[in-house]
Amino acid sequence: MDPEINLQDLHPKKRWRSELYAQFVLAWQNNNQLPAEGTPEKNVNSLDDNHQLAVYTPADASASDGTVTQPPQNQAGRIAPSVEAYTVQCSLCYKWRLIPSKEKFEEIREHLIEQPFVCRALYQWRPQISCTVKTDLQPDGSKLWAIETPNIPRPPPRWKRILKIRASQGTRFADVYYYTPSNKRLRSTTEVQRYLREHPNEADGVDLGQFSFKIPLLVKEKSLEEHTTRVLQDGRKRRRMP
DNA sequence: GCCACCGGTGGC
């Protein structure tokens, strides 16, 4: 039986903040490490094969999203980074757990507030997992992290939600796009609205509430630790950091 | 000509 935290005990604001720990890990300069096409990726430090984690890589992105076959380049020839892994922080022990797939991540994210993530939720993939197992990943200066908004709905069946990191860090660091079942790219709720109106055959059972164009908040690893510590101090002083 | 990408801006 999973232990459960009592959300009622937390001040709403603190509760909100304490549940913010669904995060992307972004690989910033992974262009030198693109795995050969079709090669399963097993690069996650400190994990053994039993864990069978699939890390979200550029190669995976091209396979599952069908949107890119080559790393995109901007005018300067720089390769845009892409999301390398998805991780969620356990609401009990605060350790980071890698999520085996983007789809699973979206599933967790969708209900993160009502169902805070706990290590044991990964039981299906990692039978030995519990809060006593050491953290999957530690901020080590090699990655960029971005904090997701909790409770973003999963995209409708056959639709895909893509976070596209920009190659040049100008006004914003990423964009969210939705791809329709017929692979048309939409970039705002008004475009979604119009598309659904003009394609009633694809609009069945689909409504605007299922879409969110919110991009995650980019944070430096250092800030991430400070942020985490601060929230811990606010919310649960007696908990130990992983 | 198309479209992916990025910057600008208007509304809040």
Add this chain to the structure above:
DNA sequence: GCCACCGGTGGC
């Protein structure tokens, strides 16, 4: 100041 939205444009 933030962010949702979309126009412009450069590369293909």
